[in-house]
Structures are given as C-alpha cells and as structure tokens.
Amino acid sequence: MNPKVLWRRQDHPDNYIAPGSFLSSLRKNANFRPYTYWPLVCLSCAITQHLATIFIFVSVFVRLKEKHLDPRILVWISVGCFCTGYLCWELLDRKGVDHGHRHASRIKTVKSSILIFLALMSLSPVLRTLTAATSSDSIWALSATLFGVNALLADYSTMSDGGKVNERLTSVLSMNAAISASVVLASRLANDLAVFALILFSVQAFALFPRLRRRLGLCPSAIQLALTAVLSCLSVLVTVSLSRTVTWIYSSAQLGVTFIAPAVLVWAQKFKNEIRGPWDVAVPKVN
C-alpha cells in the first residue's frame, strides 16, 4: 500500500512519516556529467584567443601613438587579415550552402566591406577629435573598463552546425564595448590616417574575428590549439618590448585561464550537490 496518498485517510497521525518513504524520489546530481581536464583546456582556448586579441590591439595602439608603427603598414596588415579570414570563411562555407546563395553573399560582402572602408575613412577626422577634450587619464580608465566589459560579455561558445548566426544580446554589447574603446583611444592619435588604421584594425579584431573564431570552434582541436598558441605567442611578443611588468601579469593571466582555472573547476566539482525531486518544474518535451 502506497503510504503517500491523500484521498484515503491513513491510520497514523498526520505527522507520521512511513519509514523509507520520505524523500524516496529524491535524486542527487541526476544530470551531472563530470568535466575532465583536457577538454576544458580546449574549451578555454576561445577565452585565451580573445585576451590575446585585446593585448595585440592595445600594443598596436601604443606603437601607433609612439609613432613606432607606420599607419599605412597597419592598413595593409588589416587588409591582409581580412583576406585571409575571408578565405578561411569561404573554405568553411564550401560544404553545405548552395552555389547561387554563396555567390550572392559574396557580392554582398564585397559591397559592405567597401562601404565600411569608405565610411571609416570619411569619419576618421571626426573620430580623432571626438573625445579630444577629455583628459587622457579618463580615456585610459574608460577604455580599460570597456575592454573588461568586452572580455566578460564576449560569446565564447562555438557556432552551431550550419553556420546559422544567432547573436545574443551580450555578444552584441561586447562588440560595441570594444569598438567604443577603440574609438576613445583613437582620439589620442596624431593624424587621421592613424585613426583610420586603428578603427579598421579594431573592426577586424573585435567584430569579424570573434565570428570566425566561433566557426573555427567546430574544426579539429589541433587547429584550435595551433591558432591559440600562435595568437598568445604573438601577443606576448608584441607586449614584451613595451613593458615587462605588463607582460608578466598578462602571461600569468593567460596561464591561469588556460591551465589553472580548468583545474580549479574540475576540483570544485566534488562539492556539487544538485537535488531534484517531484517538486521541480517539469520540462515539457514538445516534438
């Protein structure tokens, strides 16, 4: 006889608990799949890549400001990056989408890239003087905060199969934060060409690269790891000639994110205690 019925008056007083029946349907950690270390390290690559992008961008800015880098070279680098990235995108696109559709989207890409190029070029004098009246201290603080927001809100997930773009609000906010940061930094530069080059580079680094990174997430992990290694080495290399302290802090952050944080997560799983029972809101399964 099931002791857990309400429609039949039980022989026991109302505070009686039948032995063995209490919490009999409680399940602990029912849907719990423990993480293992190396897959987590692979997943953290996206974060490492993003941090590397930010540091490369900042060091490029410092070089532009100190006039160690000719803006024209940066423009050519940006164009080169764009072409390489677009080639990768095309290669990834080769399977799946039909030919006519791809042709149309290619024309659209060329059109919009020319449009952005011209728009940035015409806007650069405005951008150069946009925050010129603000003191540099405020600019550094503001851009640091914005980059922080960018790193926190960025979408580190991999794109679902089929390459469908579903942007979350936070990832859009993240991109906006990074572009704003580069706009406020641009006002510290001396001439219009430098401003143009920096903004162009920031569009590459913070608008286009994250999308490519999400697509690349589906590729074999060897490519992922190689890309991560290249990007982090590059970022350390370009930072080390500017400041040793920053390099130390930055590389320990990189190591922490890539190797120590996953270890901490794996260790912390032993404290996991998820309780499920009949009182939980069921999840409806609809075909």
Place this chain on the structure above:
Amino acid sequence: MHPISIAMITDFFFPNVGGVENHVYMLSANLIRRGHKVIVITHSHQPDRVGIRWLLPSLKVYYIPFVPIASSATLPQFLTFLPYLRTILIREHIHLIHAHASLSSLGHEGILHSHLLGVRTVFTDHSLFGFDDAASILTNKLMAGTLKNVDAVICVSHTGRENTVLRGELFERYEEDPDVLSVRRSVYVIPNSLVPEQFQPSPPKSSDMITIVFLSRFAYRKGIDLLVATAPRICAAFPNVRFVVGGDGPKLVDLLQMREKHLLQDRIELLGSVPHTDARSVLVQGSIFMNTSLTESFGIAILEAACAGLYVVSTRVGGVPEILPKDMISFANPDEDDVCRAVGEAIQIVSEGKHDPLLAHERVKTFYDWTQVAERTEAVYDAVLKSPQMDLWVRMQRTMQLGPFAGPIYTIILIVDCLFFLFLEWWMPREDMDFVQEHWNQDRFAELARKATRDVQ
C-alpha cells in the same frame, strides 16, 4: 478540544481569489463551526478595503494598511507589523496564530513576533519551490529563518512536505540518535479540500461527442505548450472529440495561433477567463478534464473536475499522484507523445462507459471533507498548545544554526524585535487598550433576525 482564539495571518485573502485565499476562508469557517473564535489578518486592498470587516459566518478580518509590492505579497520588513500585530493579538485574546503561504511576508512576520506575547505559531505551506534559481534561494532562506522557531508546520501533500522540509531546513538531531538528522516531528500533512456540493455532476448526455475540458491560467507553468502541441494531434486522431478551454494569460496567443493554423475553430472553443463560481458550469460540459501543469503542490482544480464527474488526464508532477485513486485519473509524463497516449486512453475509457460520473462524485465526497480538515488542523493546534514554549535563549541558539551569515543577521533581527516590543509596551501600555469584550453571537443574531422579520410582518 477546548475552544480557543485563532488568528489566520496571510497576504493572500479575499477580495483576491485563489487557492490559498479559498483555503484560509474555508478552514476559518469550519473552525468557527467547531466553536473556535477565528480572525484573519491581511493587508489592505485598493481602493478602500482597509480596517475591520466581517465575512460570513462571523469571520472578522483585519485589513492592515500595508501596500503589496507584487502579486499581492507585501515587502519583507521584519519589524513594521509588530505594533499592529501586538494590538490585535492582545485585544482579541489570541492563543495561536496560523500563517499561510511561504511568499506571504505578513505571515512570516507574525511567526517572528508572536512568541513575544506567548502566542503559539502554526504555518501552512501551499506551494512547491525549486532550489536552483536566485529567487528560490532567497525566499527559501527567508523561510528557513522564520521556520526555525515555529511550533508546527502543515503541508498540503506528501511531496509538499518533502519540499518544505528541505527548503525550510526542518530537520533536527534528537537525543535518541544524535548522529542522524531526522525530520522535525511537528511537520504535518493535511490535504486541501473542496465543497463537493458545489461540483454536482450533470446527468449523463447521450451523444457520441466527447468533450475535453481544459481550465487553467495560460502560463508556462501550467504547461500550455503541451496543450498547444497535443490538441491538434488529438483532434486529428479522434474526429468525435472537441475541446472547451477556459482561462486567460500570457500564453493565450499561442493557443489562438494553434487553433488558426490547424483550422480547429469549430473543435476548440475558447471561453476566456472563467470565474471560480462558474467553474462547475464549464466542467459539466465535458467528460474528460485535461491538466498539463508542470508543477502543482496539490491540484485542487483536478479534484474539482473529478468531483464534477469528469475523468482526469494529468501530467505526473508534484503532489498530483497523491490526490486521486488510480482508476479516476490517467497520468502522462510531460512530453507530447505521452500526453497524446494518455488522452487516447481516457477517451477509450469514457467512450466505453467505464467511468460513471455520479459514482465518481460520490467517491470524491468520501475522500475530502472540510470538516475533517478542520478536525485534523485542530489536532495540530492541540499538540502545539500542549508542547512546551521555547524561551528566548533557545530561540537565539536555534537561529544561530542558520549559518555563518544568515544566523547572526536573524539573531540581530530577533533581539531588535524584542527591544522594539519592550518600547511598545512602554509607549502603548496594555492597560490603555480597548479589549474586545464580545464576539459574534450566532444565537443572538438569529433571535434579532427573527424579531426583525416579525416586526415587518
């Protein structure tokens, strides 16, 4: 049991309508019938329901001028209720307060303050909560803080009791076996009930058409997604089935779209919002009641439908499996295919005439009865009044067990509450209060009413 004075304290009461509201009213009415004196304390309602009102049968309701913040619940403030509560409990000579609903902060405050006046406390939990979202974590901690020092807890189903015990940390180490945590002995299960006379089934119809009734608020938690997914499939599989759907809410658009998309305007009738008083007239139009709730602590709507002679199809969630015997209800898992299967099963049972509405009504009548509920609640009150009262030091020690952060915070609140109480004792001395000398006297009322009618004649 010797008649006592009881104060029901809850944020949810008439003029609002709903499960808790109805429960409090019916329980109070039946306790009054058993000779107790019952008052209700709740917050005021717009535009002018504030002060003292009377409801039949001689139920005095205090509407305290507090403003609700969301869905008729007041803000948890811990101290502001004390001046009102102290005055009311003293002037009404209350022996015991009974707080209802875990989201009612008025009820929690009542439990916090009552010990200052030597008044005993009982708490009834009406709903189920999870453990994994921010709102639940916060409200569960608030509830655990209050329930540390309550004298008894009543839950409406066994599943509800398991849930409340975990949420409110109602387990203790007893002297016999200090290594094992065991559930506090003062946690009771007393089911909700209904008035069977209000859900009289209609005489059986001789028609091939089978009507499925769905009556609920159109919210995610009521599983409207399941209804939207299954209704077209059921209509396609059984040409002699039609739906009558009553309710209103945010998911109404989904239902309308489904009906339009599958061209089922003639098979699915949408009634809009149905007041509780009209529930019977909607229920008796059908022979199967469908419930797709994703969580339910008791499922009074299911019971009402079963009482009105409908065969029930329900998702197997929360306390629903406890309320009816297996031959009156078909269960489904909360997925589309299984709901379709269960509805198919129900249609077969009903069309073969295996379900007798009048017999079902008679059976439900024997299962649930408010008199019995009042009797069982009375037994809880009796046990509480006979148990020893905790002193302040024990209360403080128990409150400190809440944890390294919540413990000290709640203990401070407890101490400040005592100081506030002492201040009130000095500021508004008991001697100056107007005590209630006489309560409602039914005999005298009847006599006066008789006299009045005689005078008219």
